[in-house]
Amino acid sequence: MELVLDLVSWVLLSAGGVFVLIGGIGALRMPNLYTRMHAASVTDTMGAGLVLLGVMVQAGLSLATIKLAAILLFLMITSPTASYALANAALLAGIKPNAGHAADEVTEP
Amino acid sequence: MELLGLYHYWVFVVLLMIGFYAVVAKVNLIKKLIGISLFQAAVFLLYITMGKVDGGTAPIFSGDGATVFSNPLPQVLILTAIVVGISTTALGLGIVVRVKEEYGSIEEHEIQEIDER
């Protein structure tokens, strides 16, 4: 039973790490602001979520698990809001999303 | 462990010098304030590094019978220092805002030119 719990938490933690890596590579390699933001938001949700789930499995049934669940809930509420606010601010500042591969053009509204 | 300890102290020196360089060499007043914040953070790192004890835990008596604790005294000093640091930063930023309003610029050489006129 211990081994199964350990294996599950290893898988979750490694998957979370992989998603953080994907988010980081995406934020570096994507051509313009909106695609970069989309890649970075993977880090906030999938990466942090899976890491927290892995740690929760390790903590078992204790007060620490409830605190971690509260942190997970808080992250799930605030990080998409932060991505929305960032994208909205960029749109209002005049950076138009460009569906092609070129970088965004900055036009004043 | 020797390497880790020395690495902590070397990082302290590097951060100290980066903050010092920002204060001395940059002309923008807000950059100087940011440099002071970096300098202070480096000093905090030094104190907390000195307080760590091998195999110790945070100096809070919890129920699970730990007996080796890290030193609480540097933590108390740094707690005070962090709050004093933000107080001086806030006051410095207030002065920078007023300087901008009076002189029209927050670059040090431009302010000196305006003063000499």
Added chain:
Amino acid sequence: MTVVFGIFLLTLLVITAAAIVRTQNLFVAVMLLGIFSLLIAVNFFILDAADVALTEAAVGAGISTVLFLGALALTSERERLGTRHRWLSLSVVASAALVVLYATFDKPRFGDPSAPVHQHVAPWYLENTPAYIDIPNVVTAVLGSFRGYDTLGEVFVVFTAGIGVLFLLSVRRGGAAPGGTGAPGTPGIGLREHVIPRVVGRLLVPFILLFGLYVQFHGEYGPGGGFQAGALIAAGFILYALVEGEERTLAALPQSWLLALMVGGALLYGAVGLAGIVLGSTFLDYSVLGANPVSGQQIGIILIEAGVGMTVTGVLLAIFHAFASRGRA
């Protein structure tokens, strides 16, 4: 494994600090300063300093970023004309670095329990806290009781910074100016027409305030205390101000209340100290405040932590309002 993690974090700190100084866009520098504060808070936590990590995260990554952004909104965002006397500065910095590096080789080994800093006073505090004060968090015990004078001085430093900024920035120019850091081009009463941040922000504010109160009163049993709680409660109100606009925040917690909090906290601390004299003992001796010395110490610590929390909340919010209302006059 902690060794690898520690080295990794320290390297990230150095890279972030170098990026902060190198960038010419001040907005980027302020954001990176926030990241730097969070990284150093994690580092403090690894080094067993839980209280300090909480304070650094709340004050450094939270409040300091907001104050810098407020100042940036009132000045300019880009730094002009890089550096002056570059080679002279570099040589001074390099020689200072060499001197300090030479000194680090004489320092005691990292984590050595027989280092001089762990002798003398620190073991006395660790042994005698259960006897004299009997609260689990030794840092709060030392901060509140054994080193209470220092904390009294610190409360007055925070208070002085608050009235200093109010003297500098409190002249309201031409009526209430738009507040908040909403997107440019908005007639700007906060972010009222952006539904999602507004809803989520308003949802979160009561929980932040509740957590601030928890940290305030739980400071004796775990990491926490007055400073962290003050910063958290101020952050809750600042979030409300960013989302709803500054006028509504001033309607919720008026300027007169903020001044009352600032002054009241410092006066409360001083009054607890004077109560020691009035009840027959010395200044800041809490033992006479309760039925027996131990409970007196606990009552004293609760009261002064409340005073500290009140002053820090009042000062941070007053400074935020001073920056936000300076506006674009």
